[in-house]
């Protein structure tokens with residue numbers, strides 16, 4: 001099958017590399033010339049475990065190529081995947097400008113019948129719009145069938161998610177297009193759910209909104225646990241054993257970040273509002289998350305008072321481990337709050353420093369080594385649960401910090417372990433208990 005993927009971002013690159021791995025002839029197009037130049041030279045613009053080797057192998061064997069030329073990309077394709085960004089506009093709606101440009105481009109370039117498959121997360125009704133744009137501009141003798149095929153991969157495990165995902169959703173009323181898409185995905189042996197286009201679009205928003213709700217729920221509960229002296233990790237374990245609740249996505253912490261949960265929850269709230277059906281539940285989910293991201297700085301002030309001129313080691317900049325993505329990362333909120341308080345910040349991250357630097361510039365210092373970040377710090381805040389942070393010897397806090405105070409926004413260390421060290425440790429559970437405990441030691 002000749003496949004074109006529009007967009008060389010996280011979704012576009014993973015889709016391109018994995019479809020090439022399945023033996024298809026894949027062309028990936030992006031409007032950013034410098035990205036394409038980099039990819040053509042064999043370098044990936046993003047960090048995603050396992051992606052580099054798949055890109056390298058499939059470029060070398062001729063299954064995968066990159067271009068910035070729309071005619072070259074679209075004219076002969078059997079299937080075109082749209083994987084361009086749909087970022088939030090100022091009012092929280094999904095910005096569809098990139099989608100519109102791709103749809104126009106496809107309409108003008110195709111020279112044969114084609115299936116256009118939307119992987120980008122788009123509000124309900126967008127695929128109908130894409131169909132209209134293409135139908136009104138394409139050569140009249142050609143057929144283009146638009147199919148909704150939302151993507152559920154997670155950054156950091158995107159390749160595994162492609163090959164071992166929980167489900168594939170194909171939204172179309174056209175049985176011929178559905179069959180072709182089902183054939184494409186058949187080798188993966190993943191359950192395929194076939195729906196109409198609008199339901200497929202809604203499944204994507206509903207999935208992300210449900211997961212975000214689970215996170216805000218557990219964070220809300222963590223804050224109540226702290227007040228009443230219960231341990232949120234024990235509580236999560238206890239409720240997670242109920243099959244109807246499940247053990248996943250119950251990690252309390254500094255809230256959800258990333259390029260999707262924040263934008264997709266906001267987009268769904270806006271969509272509901274536009275339909276005169278305000279979503280009170282999702283509004284609360286967002287509010288809880290915003291508050292949660294500022295919690296480490298509130299804890300810091302409660303613990304050491306004024307943060308003015310205090311040296312803070314921020315451990316982790318990525319919105320989660322195993323990615324270099326800092327979009328909507330909780331760390332960015334923490335930095336903003338710390339700088340507002342007059343603190344001096346030195347941040348460690350194994351992969352995300354270049355992306356963070358593009359946003360934060362020289363407002364903070366950067367450290368590629370945890371020890372350097374901790375050196376002489378008054379306080380450490382853990383924002384991302386990287387293995388490099390979880391597996392560090394806890395002695396290091398004592399040897400490098402003045403009087404070690406660690407605010408752990410990701411519950412990285414077992415309490416029985418941390419209690420062996422002279423560290424004031426404040427995690428997203430039982431603050432008072434742990435602080436008193438240290439004083440007793």
Ligand SMILES: NC(=O)C1=CN([C@@H]2O[C@H](COP(=O)(O)OP(=O)(O)OC[C@H]3O[C@@H](n4cnc5c(N)ncnc54)[C@H](O)[C@@H]3O)[C@@H](O)[C@H]2O)C=CC1
Nearest residue numbers: 007008009010011029030031084085086098102120121151
């Ligand atoms: N990042 C993720 O983990 C997931 C993202 N999604 C959704 O997939 C979509 C893409 O997300 P990301 O890959 O994170 O975006 P991204 O921002 O990393 O990449 C998008 C790429 O599209 C390119 N682009 C823009 N206009 C173009 C055009 N006319 N032709 C060709 N390329 C064009 C951009 O230059 C950019 O490289 C979004 O709708 C997102 O919500 C869905 C599931 C997972």
Ligand SMILES: O=C(O)[C@H]1O[C@H](OP(=O)(O)OP(=O)(O)OC[C@H]2O[C@@H](n3ccc(=O)[nH]c3=O)[C@H](O)[C@@H]2O)[C@H](O)[C@@H](O)[C@@H]1O
Nearest residue numbers: 151152153154155249250251253255256257258260319320
């Ligand atoms: O639409 C998308 O882009 C994707 O969004 C999420 O994937 P992703 O954002 O890559 O990462 P997650 O693992 O879901 O984590 C999102 C955020 O929630 C936080 N989180 C996650 C789980 C948890 O228990 N607690 C928690 O705070 C993470 O730290 C992170 O900041 C979804 O999991 C994917 O299915 C979806 O395709």
